[in-house]
Amino acid sequence: MPTPAPGNEPPAVTATDNLTAAGGPATRAPLPGAGSATLRMWVRLLACAKIGEKQLRRKFDEQFDTTLPRFDVLAALDRVPEGLSMSALSRALLVSNGNVTAIVRQLQAQGLVASRIDPHDARSAIVSLTPAGQRQFDTLATAHHAWIAAMLRDVPAERVDQLVRSLGELRAILEERT
Amino acid sequence: MPTPAPGNEPPAVTATDNLTAAGGPATRAPLPGAGSATLRMWVRLLACAKIGEKQLRRKFDEQFDTTLPRFDVLAALDRVPEGLSMSALSRALLVSNGNVTAIVRQLQAQGLVASRIDPHDARSAIVSLTPAGQRQFDTLATAHHAWIAAMLRDVPAERVDQLVRSLGELRAILEERT
């Protein structure tokens, strides 16, 4: 559609990418120095995460009839063969306690994870992968890895390394302020 | 908390940060070259987005009794005074069409946005900020900007600039593959 109904197509920019565009040379910008570079960084970070997540979510659904959060649980459990308590799981995944309850219930119904009472604490359930869950995770992880490699194949290797470092630093800073 | 309840505290790493850790010098790594640097980059990107989003969501809720998605809608509309159709809005926000319906309905009930029929196309509703919505957005945007500046105040300015560039490049690449 060339020249589509004037004023109907938005610039394909997410949210507030250029909040300070109007106003000319700002003489009283809030929080001077930092300017809005941090805001632009944040908006772009979020856009990247959203776009990529959308692609991965669709792949998980289409090819394996599962979801990203369920994969995340399996991945967390794969890293700790002894199993994790619900609380530990929720901390590892950065989601709320109640949320984990529902997701684990689904995986349990599918026979992918098992839950036993902590012998040292009757309140605590320890969740771990079943053999079927381990097999399922291995399959999913391979596909997941390949999807991401494909998604990012046009990003130069040195740029990837740079981002690994910078984002690691950024994550450390963000975690401090929690 | 030094030495906390042995075996109960997971390493504070999100999801699959080091999938290839076990196995020594891999002789048959899938997708050689790229290795798992892309995977680590992706996991870190996602972690940063989640941590930051969580903080912002809480701030929006506590201080203004609103939500991030609603702010996103206001922000998109602020950038286009003539208003946007529901479809254009959903494209700008990277969310589904049906989702926008619900969020706009909320904002409409609060009197922050108005919706009129497109005179050129009776199917299309054009949504725009009301004066009250504009005032609300200005307030929220100022706070939002300040929160982000505070959240990222320990990231060196040159690192911010570097990330702005790299993430912009990354976003462009991700958008191609949609």
Place this chain on the structure above:
DNA sequence: CCTTTATGCTTTAAGCCTAAAGAAAGAGGA
């Protein structure tokens, strides 16, 4: 033993999100 306090987990209410199906309007051609 009993009370108080803290912890682990589940439940609930409310909201965000998607895909898919459906309703309504536009656009084009026979």
Place this chain on the structure above:
DNA sequence: TCCTCTTTCTTTAGGCTTAAAGCATAAAGG
């Protein structure tokens, strides 16, 4: 006119997410 195809939007079913309330267990102190 009528038929078909497309586009725009809403609705629906299902899943993720949170905060807050509630239940059960644990831990500490009288």
